[in-house]
Amino acid sequence: MAIEVRIPTILRSYTGGAKVVEGAGDTLADLLTDLDARHAGLKARLVTDAGALHRFVNVYVNDEDVRFLGALDAKLNDGDSVTILPAVAGGAFGFAAAAAIAQHGAVGARAARR
Amino acid sequence: MLSIDRSIIDAIVAHARRDHPDEACGVVAGPAGSDTPTRHIPMENAARSMTFYEFDSMEQLRLWREMDDRDEEPVVIYHSHTATEAYPSRTDISFAGEPGAHYLLVSTREPDTEEIRSFRIVDGVVTEEPVRIVDAAVDPHAVQSYMFGQSPATVDYECSGR
Numbered sequence: 526m527a528i529e530v531r532i533p534t535i536l537r538s539y540t541g542g543a544k545v546v547e548g549a550g551d552t553l554a555d556l557l558t559d560l561d562a563r564h565a566g567l568k569a570r571l572v573t574d575a576g577a578l579h580r581f582v583n584v585y586v587n588d589e590d591v592r593f594l595g596a597l598d599a600k601l602n603d604g605d606s607v608t609i610l611p612a613v614a615g616g617a618f619g620f621a622a623a624a625a626i627a628q629h630g631a632v633g634a635r636a637a638r639r
Numbered sequence: 640m641l642s643i644d645r646s647i648i649d650a651i652v653a654h655a656r657r658d659h660p661d662e663a664c665g666v667v668a669g670p671a672g673s674d675t676p677t678r679h680i681p682m683e684n685a686a687r688s689m690t691f692y693e694f695d696s697m698e699q700l701r702l703w704r705e706m707d708d709r710d711e712e713p714v715v716i717y718h719s720h721t722a723t724e725a726y727p728s729r730t731d732i733s734f735a736g737e738p739g740a741h742y743l744l745v746s747t748r749e750p751d752t753e754e755i756r757s758f759r760i761v762d763g764v765v766t767e768e769p770v771r772i773v774d775a776a777v778d779p780h781a782v783q784s785y786m787f788g789q790s791p792a793t794v795d796y797e798c799s800g801r
Contacts, residue, residue, distance in 0.1 A: 533736065533737075534737065534738060534739060535736050535737065535738055581733065581734055581736060582736070583696045583699065583700070585696075585700055588700070590696045590697060590700075592696075608700065608703075610699060610700065610703055610736075611734075611736020611737060612693070612694070612696070612699075612734060612736065613664070613682075613693070613694040613699060613716060613734070613736070613737075614686070614691070614692060614693035614694065614730075614734045615691070615692060615718060615727070615728065615730045615731035615732075615734045615735070616662050616686070616688065616690050616691035616692045616718065616720075616728065616730055616731070617662070617689075617690045617691075617720040617721070617722065617723045617728055618690040618691055618728060618730050
């Protein structure tokens with residue numbers, strides 16, 4: 526049973542640069558285990574030590590976010606397409622700690638508001 | 640170095656001002672491999688927070704697919720800090736998942752000036768880079784009407800120099 530998996534740039538070091546790989550499994554967890562057998566280390570980037578899907582990635586089955594499909598328990602079928610994307614998030618929370626690092630010769634571009 | 644058209648910077652700043660004091664976020668896509676940001680896509684901050692931003696996962700999927708179809712990539716990923724400087728926070732660094740992107744930060748803490756800075760964030764390492772704002776050969780009337788058009792209710796501004 527073949528499931529197409531789209532790999533984001535940041536994880537292509539695990540797939541020899543491949544943008545799309547194929548795998549098999551009845552659930553997302555099974556699929557990731559199957560992929561990890563050929564692309565060692567990939568699963569650890571997607572699943573935490575506690576066995577949950579990582580906060581830093583979004584995984585989709587076809588057009589659905591797997592968080593709404595049971596996450597790692599999401600059921601898969603032959604011909605499904607799985608897409609992995611880095612979650613885009615962040616923000617000023619935690620700024621104070623970063624400020625200490627920021628003191629080194631940073632060059633900022635200031636644009637006057639027009 | 641990040642080279643970016645002034646009209647796009649203006650649109651990003653307008654977006655950040657409009658959403659202030661919440662953080663604003665978005666993407667500037669460009670042809671894959673070109674390192675040239677040409678298409679500004681303001682994104683919704685699904686967190687609607689003054690200290691956090693997050694793309695809506697479905698909106699992101701649609702945009703990433705669209706970029707794929709158009710042979711584009713996210714050349715710039717931007718967000719605003721609304722009470723602090725334009726420097727990546729620890730949170731920004733832990734989430735940064737596009738090693739090829741320029742992470743552009745805009746601070747709107749000052750009402751009259753914007754601080755705009757750009758960074759590469761690769762494997763948790765932050766490297767600041769210069770920002771070169773280019774006045775490209777865009778239609779001057781389009782830019783002018785944009786500049787003096789007060790704050791539009793929505794910004795769906797595409798650089799006409801594309």
